[in-house]
Amino acid sequence: MPQYWLIKSDPDTYSIDDLKREMVTPWSGVRNYQARNYLRRMRPGDALLFYHSSAGPAAIVGLATVAKAAYPEPDQFRKESKYFDETATKEKPRWFCPDVRFVEKFSQAVPIEKLRAEKTLKNLELLKRGSRLSVMPVSSQEFECIRKMAGR
DNA sequence: GCCAACGTTGGC
DNA sequence: GCCAACGTTGGC
Numbered sequence: 001m002p003q004y005w006l007i008k009s010d011p012d013t014y015s016i017d018d019l020k021r022e023m024v025t026p027w028s029g030v031r032n033y034q035a036r037n038y039l040r041r042m043r044p045g046d047a048l049l050f051y052h053s054s055a056g057p058a059a060i061v062g063l064a065t066v067a068k069a070a071y072p073e074p075d076q077f078r079k080e081s082k083y084f085d086e087t088a089t090k091e092k093p094r095w096f097c098p099d100v101r102f103v104e105k106f107s108q109a110v111p112i113e114k115l116r117a118e119k120t121l122k123n124l125e126l127l128k129r130g131s132r133l134s135v136m137p138v139s140s141q142e143f144e145c146i147r148k149m150a151g152r
Numbered sequence: 153g154c155c156a157a158c159g160t161t162g163g164c
Numbered sequence: 165g166c167c168a169a170c171g172t173t174g175g176c
Contacts, residue, residue, distance in 0.1 A: 008174090010174085053174055056176085057175095058174075058176095112175080129156095130158060130174090132157075132172085134173090
């Protein structure tokens with residue numbers, strides 16, 4: 001059974017359009033342990049809701065899928081990277097990233113305001129007070145609800 | 153740009 | 165191991 005997840009990205013840094021152009025990208029740069037643990041649980045074929053944060057209006061803007069299970073993230077070893085982590089070693093990597101593949105960009109994005117108005121989504125991690133997790137699981141019911149809201 | 157909420161760091 | 169200070173996130 002595929003699992004469902006939501007991944008956040010600041011579109012000024014990396015948008016759904018960037019993913020559409022690249023098609024596949026390593027989901028690197030996550031530096032939060034809970035989010036990392038979720039990334040490590042992802043399996044090829046899992047479905048990903050792509051969320052744009054910080055941009056007016058914040059919204060779920062499309063779908064992606066896991067192309068490759070998480071592996072040690074290269075940036076943690078690269079001194080010149082902003083994600084360099086001197087505590088990480090090749091023997092004991094600290095951070096992991098899956099490869100993510102573009103699936104579709106919604107013709108109508110689902111803004112956070114509409115998500116909040118939906119009863120089915122009342123427990124969605126994204127909507128919890130002060131939620132800052134950038135990777136989170138989504139139930140199949142929540143996933144289907146959001147897909148319907150996007151007109152799919 | 154503001155600011156509340158949160159995770160991390162580091163002194164003790 | 166506590167907790168204050170700090171930096172970051174993210175909605176508005």
